[in-house]
Amino acid sequence: MVAFYYSEPSRTFNEFLLIPNLTEKNCTPKDVDLKTPISKFKKGEQPDLSLNIPFSSAVMQSVSDSTMAIALARCGGISFIYGSQSVADQAAMVRKVKEYKAGFVVSRSNLTPQHTLKDVLDLRKKTGHSTVAITDNGTPNGKLFGIVTSRDYRVSRDSLDKKISEFMTPFSSLVYGKSGITLSEANDIIWEHKLNCLPIVDGATNLQYLVFRKDYDAHKGNPSALLDDNKSYIVGAGINTRDYKERVPALINAGVDVLVIDASDGYTEWQSETLKYVKSNFDVKIGAGNIVDREGFLYLVESGADFVKVGIGGGSICITREQKGIGRGQASALIEVNEAREKYFQETGIYIPICSDGGIVHDYHITLALAMGADFVMMGRYFARFDESPTKKLKIGNNFVKEIWGEGSNRARNWQRYDTGGKEGLVFEEGVDSYVPYAGSLKENLDKSIGKIKSTMTNCGARSIEDLQKNARITLVSATSLVEGGAHDVIMKESSLSGE
Numbered sequence: 001m002v003a004f005y006y007s008e009p010s011r012t013f014n015e016f017l018l019i020p021n022l023t024e025k026n027c028t029p030k031d032v033d034l035k036t037p038i039s040k041f042k043k044g045e046q047p048d049l050s051l052n053i054p055f056s057s058a059v060m061q062s063v064s065d066s067t068m069a070i071a072l073a074r075c076g077g078i079s080f081i082y083g084s085q086s087v088a089d090q091a092a093m094v095r096k097v098k099e100y101k102a103g104f105v106v107s108r109s110n111l112t113p114q115h116t117l118k119d120v121l122d123l124r125k126k127t128g129h130s131t132v133a134i135t136d137n138g139t140p141n142g143k144l145f146g147i148v149t150s151r152d153y154r155v156s157r158d159s160l161d162k163k164i165s166e167f168m169t170p171f172s173s174l175v176y177g178k179s180g181i182t183l184s185e186a187n188d189i190i191w192e193h194k195l196n197c198l199p200i201v202d203g204a205t206n207l208q209y210l211v212f213r214k215d216y217d218a219h220k221g222n223p224s225a226l227l228d229d230n231k232s233y234i235v236g237a238g239i240n241t242r243d244y245k246e247r248v249p250a251l252i253n254a255g256v257d258v259l260v261i262d263a264s265d266g267y268t269e270w271q272s273e274t275l276k277y278v279k280s281n282f283d284v285k286i287g288a289g290n291i292v293d294r295e296g297f298l299y300l301v302e303s304g305a306d307f308v309k310v311g312i313g314g315g316s317i318c319i320t321r322e323q324k325g326i327g328r329g330q331a332s333a334l335i336e337v338n339e340a341r342e343k344y345f346q347e348t349g350i351y352i353p354i355c356s357d358g359g360i361v362h363d364y365h366i367t368l369a370l371a372m373g374a375d376f377v378m379m380g381r382y383f384a385r386f387d388e389s390p391t392k393k394l395k396i397g398n399n400f401v402k403e404i405w406g407e408g409s410n411r412a413r414n415w416q417r418y419d420t421g422g423k424e425g426l427v428f429e430e431g432v433d434s435y436v437p438y439a440g441s442l443k444e445n446l447d448k449s450i451g452k453i454k455s456t457m458t459n460c461g462a463r464s465i466e467d468l469q470k471n472a473r474i475t476l477v478s479a480t481s482l483v484e485g486g487a488h489d490v491i492m493k494e495s496s497l498s499g500e
């Protein structure tokens with residue numbers, strides 16, 4: 001009996017480089033479009049779901065919560081909210097993203113007409129908001145009676161027990177918008193009437209949202225935001241192969257746009273069963289994984305996956321290869337899966353998007369992954385570094401760091417998903433609890449990464465990810481030529497040693 005041996009070694013992104021193609025004059029970074037499919041589609045048709053940038057954030061407690069999801073969708077990518085929490089908590093995170101309307105905020109400072117000037121001042125001190133909505137019951141969605149801003153009272157003259165009804169701008173004098181109007185329509189009204197804030201009410205004059213002048217400008221700065229038809233941000237969620245009958249309907253009910261089965265090894269009957277169950281009971285997009293070869297890919301596709309996630313053991317916090325000895329170099333895995341995807345497309349006319357998950361260290365690794373066939377990448381460490389990640393920012397020595405822990409670490413498993421395993425459940429960890437250098441805001445970093453990717457794509461003469469996948473020329477680098485790629489034979493100045 002002899003095991004099957006692969007003839008090629010398992011390779012990583014670090015071992016490859018792109019060779020430039022002819023760059024035409026009309027192929028500059030601003031000509032590059034990074035739009036990319038995330039759900040399967042038929043040849044000649046458009047996918048139901050696409051991303052505006054090929055970035056997704058990992059299904060991890062230390063990476064993808066609703067704050068990250070909003071920030072990333074605002075830039076055109078997608079987060080998969082972590083599934084290692086109760087069904088209710090995960091659904092609440094999804095709902096929070098879906099209910100978040102860019103530019104439309106739920107009023108957080110509210111009083112009734114019977115409250116007094118003192119109440120206004122107290123509330124203002126507490127919340128810092130100078131606009132107070134006055135509703136019949138003092139809630140954010142009560143019947144709107146008026147608005148109070150700092151222009152409606154003079155603390156030096158007015159008595160503190162003056163009733164709000166005496167000095168608010170009453171509803172009859174308010175300019176307001178009707179629910180359903182778009183942000184740009186709201187903004188037109190704001191400009192036309194020189195307002196700072198426009199209340200939005202429904203047919204029964206119940207307050208829905210406030211739109212502030214300043215938020216519109218912030219929104220305009222994000223032309224590639226990933227929105228659904230309802231102008232809510234698109235969001236994904238991770239599920240497992242155990243409680244899906246309960247979890248999936250709750251997530252769908254909360255408005256989730258796409259699911260992914262989250263596991264280290266997706267080539268299992270558990271995943272096939274989960275896919276078939278979800279596909280036959282719900283109308284929702286669902287990806288599966290992770291796999292690292294053509295067999296795993298075809299198995300999941302034939303079970304109904306809308307996209308497939310590639311990568312075992314390459315993640316920054318992964319110790320799966322050390323602990324269990326399973327996995328494959330990320331580049332080799334991707335290259336083989338891409339070939340299988342291409343063959344499947346030729347044979348069936350169905351395009352299955354693939355996601356490269358884990359092991360992205362440098363920005364050029366993203367470009368390489370795309371060139372090797374990935375339609376988008378998933379990253380944990382990359383996003384964990386930002387203000388928007390859910391974890392604590394700490395100072396260690398002179399440097400700020402943020403926490404990151406793997407989903408296979410005991411810390412993540414504490415929420416009891418592994419209970420079903422009982423004593424036979426996993427008794428060893430497959431992930432570490434660690435830190436990453438803090439890197440600032442998501443948008444700033446993402447803009448830089450996107451700048452680099454687009455620039456490399458123009459070197460390769462590619463204006464789209466599809467162009468890159470078709471025309472990229474990729475070379476293996478020898479161990480010795482790797483040295484040539486870094487700064488070498490010079491003495492580095494202190495200042496250049498610290499940068500990436």
Ligand SMILES: NC(=O)C1=CN([C@@H]2O[C@H](COP(=O)(O)OP(=O)(O)OC[C@H]3O[C@@H](n4cnc5c(N)ncnc54)[C@H](O)[C@@H]3O)[C@@H](O)[C@H]2O)C=CC1
Nearest residue numbers: 241242262263264265270290311312313314320407408430
């Ligand atoms: N991409 C990667 O390389 C790795 C990722 N991870 C992450 O860690 C987390 C946990 O991953 P896994 O340990 O693979 O989780 P998992 O819960 O899917 O699998 C754990 C074990 O349970 C088995 N199993 C799955 N469904 C079952 C069912 N319904 N009944 C009985 N047994 C079942 C699996 O075959 C496996 O042996 C995920 O978030 C995953 O993404 C962990 C290690 C490596």
Ligand SMILES: O=c1[nH]c(=O)c2[nH+]cn([C@@H]3O[C@H](COP(=O)(O)O)[C@@H](O)[C@H]3O)c2[nH]1
Nearest residue numbers: 058315316318358359380381406407408431
């Ligand atoms: O071996 C592992 N043990 C873990 O505890 C673990 N947690 C996450 N992941 C996987 O790593 C991916 C993120 O990788 P990066 O941080 O390198 O972007 C993620 O997207 C996962 O695929 C794990 N792998």
Ligand SMILES: [K+]
Nearest residue numbers: 265266267268
């Ligand atoms: K397996």
